Amino acid sequence: MKKLALAVAILAAGAGGYWYSQQQGQNALSNPALDYIPADTPLFSAQLKPFPLKDYLKATAANTAMMAEDPVLAEMLADTSEPAIRFGAFLYKAYLDGLKDPDALIKRFGLSEQPRGYFYTLGALPVARMEVANAAAFWALLDEAETFSGFKHSVGTVAGQSYRAYTLGEPGADATKIELVVAEREGMVSVSLNTSMQDAALLEHALGVTKVANPISATSQIADIIKTHGFLEDSISFINHQELVRAVVSGDNQLGKQLSALVAEEGEDPFQAIRTAECQTELNAIAANWPRTVAGLTTLKVDSQQTSMDMKLVVETKNAVVLAALEKMRGFLPSYTTNPQNSVIAMGLGLDVSELAPSLTKVWNDAMQPKLQCQPLAELQAQLSELNPAMLGMATGMADGVKGIAAALIDYQLEVVDDEPKLNKLDALISLSAEDPALLFNMVKPFAPVLGQIELKAGEDVDLSGFIPPEFGVSAKLGLRGQHMVVYSGEGGKKAADALSSEKLSANGLYGMSADYGRMMGPLMTLLEASGEEVPPELSGMENFNMKIQMAVDVNAQGPVFRSGFVMKP
Incomplete structure (x- = not known):
């Protein structure tokens, strides 16, 4: 179980950097890659339109090159006892080194100058899919990482599709086999997991061999999110709270069935207490009131001279x-x-301040009604009942x-x-x-x-x-x-x-x-240099970090809103 959690964490972290290929001119919502993503996926994040990766790397090269000097990464590279960690560290180091020369980075990783990509889950199974312009270069880089780390692959086949499999954890340490699998099909590289608990059909979907029966492309989910929140079509992400709740309270979606299979193997059911009729009704009602967390871009400008983006995250709610x-x-x-x-x-x-106590009191009163019957929720409700925020009125009176x-x-x-x-x-x-x-x-x-x-x-x-x-x-x-x-x-x-x-x-x-990071770090770096102290490698060059950011928290008709944006120049 711990090994599976670690594997998922590694794959999810690795999906943060997208590698995709050039697909200009297509409608982002008529993307064939969406046919492989189920409509009930709990987690979805995609660069739906080609991203100007080469220009982005050039605009940010002067600011990001300093990241290559990472003492923690150096320790990971030197740890010969963990081949898997050395393998991942080698690839990350290759990426960081490539930031100094974007053209060389794109060539070495086999990337396109205008990429797209996707990260989502098939139930609990994480999948990262990325288009590559030169698959041979991509495989050559993995070969380099294997030679350096000693972390070797085996070759597997599913429905005629071959893939590389990297065993995670100690072989024979427990009954669960977990492999990191990498495959390339029609210019698309897919990275996922293969375990002894899943069937072959799931791996076929993850590697892009067969389409899913209920694809997100057959729904209006993405289009609705874009229209409702004013996002650009370029990049959309969401967490589906309703599917997560369905999985634990009823187990009737893909994630729920996988969790049930895992629970059966473990021999204990942590969800038993909330799989009662009362809990199903009340938890599903809460999820319907807070259906999703969604995120997307509202502005995007990328060229070799400047990169600027504005992003918005909304926790959707119907709780008036x-x-x-x-x-x-x-x-x-x-x-x-x-x-x-x-x-x-x-x-x-x-x-x-004058509205703080009465507003929180209204929220508190709403949380107290009706009296919940689901035992875990009833216990939480009882605890909240002891925290009446009306007392805040006395504390905030002086600041009215x-x-x-x-x-x-x-x-x-x-x-x-x-x-x-x-x-x-x-x-x-x-x-x-x-x-x-x-x-x-x-x-x-x-x-x-x-x-x-x-x-x-x-x-x-x-x-x-x-x-x-x-x-x-x-x-x-x-x-x-x-x-x-x-x-x-x-x-x-x-x-x-x-x-x-x-x-x-x-x-x-x-x-x-x-x-303004440059103005923030400039005097500090000048002070360090004047003092004669050696500048730590991770801080070297920070005075030239030409990046300005802004963030905001607010609320609109859809729910709490978190905005962020940045402008970065060479």
Whole structure:
């Protein structure tokens, strides 16, 4: 059982890097590869349109080449006691080395310049399928890895299709045979597992020999996801919560049947407690209320000069109470938290504190009704009943009217003075957004005597230098900017604070963050070099890491939304 879990983890991790071939001009949803993917797959992730891999690698080469210097990888390569680990480490090292020369990487791996690929499960069986432009080069690379590691393959055949099989774990260690299988058919390389518990038909599907009876291509699942969430057709992923729940409570889908077979072999049934009529009804109802987690691209631009992507992940829900509660709790995020052009790093928490307790109480009340009959769920419900969030109202009373808090490191410089690091420049800002920030400040003063002498008035900033130890070399000021109380340092901090004067409070999100990795790491690397300390290999070149990112958490009509994006240049 442990060996099977390890094998699945290895294959799933390896599927993170897609290898595909050129298929420009086709409709992403009329893709023949989808005929081999079952409609009830619990997990699906695919690059449905050709991805400009060569341009992407060239645009990111300067930023990713440093990854080849990995001490953990070096240890894995040197571990002669684990041929399988050395085999995988060799392939990963070949990939990392190839990042320095994208043309050589594509040639060595047999890749296309415009690839597509797929990762999904046949029940519990993970499958990665990838198109290759030069299968001979791909096999030659595996031969190199075998020679280096001593991890040898055997040859198997299913329905006339030959494949390489790599035995995982110690032979004869238990009754379960587990093999990592690799096959190539019509320009498509398939990687999956073969175990003594599965039948030949499953392997045929995994290797692309025979199509599945209920393909996802015969449904509108992918098209519906794209339309509902506004994704591009290029890349779509999802986790099907309903199929996962069906598998454990009724066992009547492909995953469920596989789990039942595994349980029978193990001699104990961990699902017995939830395969009652009550649990089936209640757990299926919960899954129907939270059917899927979906993810996809909303923008994509890749050329040899720049790569930029925006992605969105949505936890779909039909629970109107939860959606309404999250909507009510949305607070204010200043614009400086979401623009990586303006800061080294910035983040903000948008939260309407006055709505926190009542919104959570509504969610809590919804979770308490009706009284559940499924024993594990009833026990969980009983535990939740002791955590009534109405008490939060007392704790948040002092912060009533607060809509959000945010902070930004706008710019900084470090230097070495007398062998000690010193902050040479600090432009930073902290802001509290509220309906009446001055009133909140005056309410807090009695509980913080150090603030007792400060009078906060609009248009009059208060110097806080006396509150900061002189060895820090930092000065700061406190002031009001419209509905925002600010603490800032440096000219950059003051400029950002002043810009807040024109920003009116609005419910625009729950969390926002942005960062510029190059500006973040530059002063730190300069400090390390000036100190005479040896720069660790894994940090070497980080000052040239030209990547800007942003993330956000919000809610829309479909459910909680997690957004992320980045821009990377050579």
